[in-house]
Amino acid sequence: MSTTRKEQSSPTVTVEPGPLFGVARERRSEWARAWRRFSRYRPALVGTAFLILLAVIAILPQLFAPYAPNLAIPELLGAPPSWSHPLGFDEIGRDELSRVIYGTRVALVVALLATALAVTIGVLVGATAGYFGGWIDSVLSRIVDTIMAFPTLAFLIALVAVLGPSLKTTIVVIGATVWASYARVARGDVLSLREREFVIAARAVGATDRRIIARHIVPNILGPIIVLATLAVGGVIILEAALSFLGLGVQPPTSDWGSMLASARAYLQTYPHIAIAPGIMISLTVLAFNLIGDGLRDALDPRQRD
Amino acid sequence: MLRYVIRRFLQGIIVVFLISVATFGILHLTPGDPIFVLIGESGTAQLTTEQIAQIRHYWGLDQPLYVQYFKWAGNMFRGNFGESVIEVGTPVSTLIMQAAPVTAKINVLALLLAIVIAIPAGILSGVRQYSIFDYFSTLGATLGVSVPSFWIALMLIILFALKFRLLPPFGVSDWKGYLLPVVVLAIEQTAIIARLMRSTTIEALGQDFVRTARAKGLGQAVVLTRHVVRNALLPVVTVIGYRIAFLLSGTIVIETVFAVPGIGQLFVNSVYHLDYQVVQAIVLILSLLVVAANLATDLVYAFIDPRIRLT
Numbered sequence: 001m002s003t004t005r006k007e008q009s010s011p012t013v014t015v016e017p018g019p020l021f022g023v024a025r026e027r028r029s030e031w032a033r034a035w036r037r038f039s040r041y042r043p044a045l046v047g048t049a050f051l052i053l054l055a056v057i058a059i060l061p062q063l064f065a066p067y068a069p070n071l072a073i074p075e076l077l078g079a080p081p082s083w084s085h086p087l088g089f090d091e092i093g094r095d096e097l098s099r100v101i102y103g104t105r106v107a108l109v110v111a112l113l114a115t116a117l118a119v120t121i122g123v124l125v126g127a128t129a130g131y132f133g134g135w136i137d138s139v140l141s142r143i144v145d146t147i148m149a150f151p152t153l154a155f156l157i158a159l160v161a162v163l164g165p166s167l168k169t170t171i172v173v174i175g176a177t178v179w180a181s182y183a184r185v186a187r188g189d190v191l192s193l194r195e196r197e198f199v200i201a202a203r204a205v206g207a208t209d210r211r212i213i214a215r216h217i218v219p220n221i222l223g224p225i226i227v228l229a230t231l232a233v234g235g236v237i238i239l240e241a242a243l244s245f246l247g248l249g250v251q252p253p254t255s256d257w258g259s260m261l262a263s264a265r266a267y268l269q270t271y272p273h274i275a276i277a278p279g280i281m282i283s284l285t286v287l288a289f290n291l292i293g294d295g296l297r298d299a300l301d302p303r304q305r306d
Numbered sequence: 307m308l309r310y311v312i313r314r315f316l317q318g319i320i321v322v323f324l325i326s327v328a329t330f331g332i333l334h335l336t337p338g339d340p341i342f343v344l345i346g347e348s349g350t351a352q353l354t355t356e357q358i359a360q361i362r363h364y365w366g367l368d369q370p371l372y373v374q375y376f377k378w379a380g381n382m383f384r385g386n387f388g389e390s391v392i393e394v395g396t397p398v399s400t401l402i403m404q405a406a407p408v409t410a411k412i413n414v415l416a417l418l419l420a421i422v423i424a425i426p427a428g429i430l431s432g433v434r435q436y437s438i439f440d441y442f443s444t445l446g447a448t449l450g451v452s453v454p455s456f457w458i459a460l461m462l463i464i465l466f467a468l469k470f471r472l473l474p475p476f477g478v479s480d481w482k483g484y485l486l487p488v489v490v491l492a493i494e495q496t497a498i499i500a501r502l503m504r505s506t507t508i509e510a511l512g513q514d515f516v517r518t519a520r521a522k523g524l525g526q527a528v529v530l531t532r533h534v535v536r537n538a539l540l541p542v543v544t545v546i547g548y549r550i551a552f553l554l555s556g557t558i559v560i561e562t563v564f565a566v567p568g569i570g571q572l573f574v575n576s577v578y579h580l581d582y583q584v585v586q587a588i589v590l591i592l593s594l595l596v597v598a599a600n601l602a603t604d605l606v607y608a609f610i611d612p613r614i615r616l617t
Contacts, residue, residue: 125577141319145322149596150589153555154573158589161577188476241557245456247576265460268475272464277565279457287452 003177025208037299043160045164047288054285058104065098069255078271091267100277102255109286110171110240110250117175119229127213127221129183130190141187147180151243159201160248170249174239178232185228189221197273214257223300234286241282257282310608317603326379328503329586334371367496386585387587392579399586401572408478409561414555415484416491418617420547424496426541428503429535435508450497457554460488460561487564491556495549502545507537513537540611547603551596 038044053212058306066085077093079085087096129140159173193199194217202212244258245265252259257278266274353361362368366377381388387398431440466486467475471484510516511534519529561570569588576584 007474115568117500142324145317145321146328148592149321149325149551149600150328151551151554151558151592151596153558154592156579156588157558158329158332158585159335159571161580161582161585233450241454243457245559246562248577261457261460268463269468272468275460275464277456278409281458282457283449283453286454287448288453290448 008051022119034299038204038295041295041298043291045072045293047291050284050288051292054104054108058108061105061290063101065095065101066117067095067098069098069102070094070253078267078274084260087277088271088273091263091271096274096277097259099255099260100257100281101227101279103257103260103281104285105253106167106244106250106256107237107240107282110174111237111238111285111289113171113241114174114178114232114236115229117171118232119177119182119225120179121175122179123186123218123221123225125179125189126183126186126188127217130187131194131213131217133191133194137187140183144180144183144187147177148184150177152177153239156239157246165248165251167250167254170243171239174236177234178239181232182225182228185224186221189224190217193217193258200229227293229301230289230296233289234293237282237286237289247294307608311605314601314604314608318597321597322564322594325597326382326590327375329590329593330375330378332580332589333586357575382590383589388583390576390581390584392576392581397529398584399561401584402569402587404531405569405572409557409570410538412484412487412491412561412568413557415488417495417549417553418537419492420495420499423492423540424499425503425539426543427496428500429507429530431504432507432511432538433530435594440504444504447497447504447569450493453493455490455494456559456563458493459486459560462486462490463479463563476563478564478566483564485568487560487566491553494499494556495553498549499542499546503538503542505525506541507534510534510538512562540607543610544603544607547599547606550599552594554595 038195072093074093081088085095090096105116125140129137155177156173199216202216216270241258244256245262250256260278326405366374390396390398416506427443431443463475466473518532518534560569561568562574573588
């Protein structure tokens, strides 16, 4: 993070070479301003609070879940909500609330790891394409176009069908299909950064390409990438849920919101109550990420404001 | 303009080539022998070595990979998608032709519905920024992109099909059956188009030419229709062109929920039954559709807006 701060403000530094403490103050105010802009947007704060709560639930579900997620009481299968079981029982007699709570885990793990994978691939590919240009750029850009031409879900499903569904497959295939938009943004930003004074200066003092990309270019494109990633996490959560909903994601008996909706669909007529809570949780989680993303966009990337 | 068109076409051809390689490659991604993917690991266990060799030869798996690819690609582009493994003897192309019209119908209707709602709503939101209408439409758009469509589908089925019994819970035997799938498919598109239309309208309203138009005494209606909306629509048209890929993604889940006998359901069923010929063909066709739609969008855009051709 410390390199990010340093590099983020380096364009300002080159424009205004001042005494050391002056430069330091400049850095702090840049991030302080971003935080002020972010915290002014109330919905983003609500989203952040909700996500922190979800993260705690995902790390320690046993503190929140009243029952074991896989404990089935066959006599009570499909029983409607009651005081001791506020969301009722599912189609084989497990406590719905406990399963919803444990489901947080899969949703967040897939969302974060798949997004991290996608950002890593996307930034590497995009930065390389933008920095070197020429035929490297042409080749990488066509690969990006190709990935973007696949209807994401169709490509994902085909990959899962061959690799076999599991938590690991879900993370890897989602990460491997959604990186293209990061590459596109990274490439565009690098293309313009490449000609900036601080990059030329670094090259003049003999920095290697690797060092210039890693220490001067990448930190400067992180702002837009973070914004894009936050806004895209919601989409990843929906993709994961859709895969599980089709039975091609995390396998039973793991608690997962998408798979819970899949069983709900099979028993829609008899036990409609099990279709409600998992959908609300998916929606709220995606909404939280989208609100934070909107806030971050205003705070970090004023160009894209709408 | 001609140079731009030629360049975009060449890029498109390269992308089509890469798509075909990737689609072909999916089958070979499996950690084991692709023959396991075709007939299943347990299936291979029951066969003799000669039988396996025969099957390998039948599918051409005994040839070098690049030969296999060119044979496969040649067949694909002649429209010969092979035979379904599950519905034995039925050509894949027949299955796809049977399923395509329904999918085309619900997707076109959904896109039209989304455009008809989102564009006026987005313009009104942008023109009356921070009004009550803007507040609710922005809220609706934010929810529209956050709530998963298949869950909305389940809720609408519970409400309209099971509780009030107004609409059928699944199938498209009459027009009533189309109602829910089309509405559900349209929701996300409506939200995205409306959001974008709002922001481009706000941006256009701040432009100098709008001030000039006002200064020369034009009324609000003329300024909006002639100057603001015309300019604000441009980026929206491109995005609608690019949304095709997402629309087709959505149709896969929604057709499954509502048991619509279209491409989406055929695709998912083929995956369940490990009918890889069908899976490959559908991935290929859908991606080519997206490439064609994107190319058409780019060309239309470059035609309308000369600035694009230069970059």
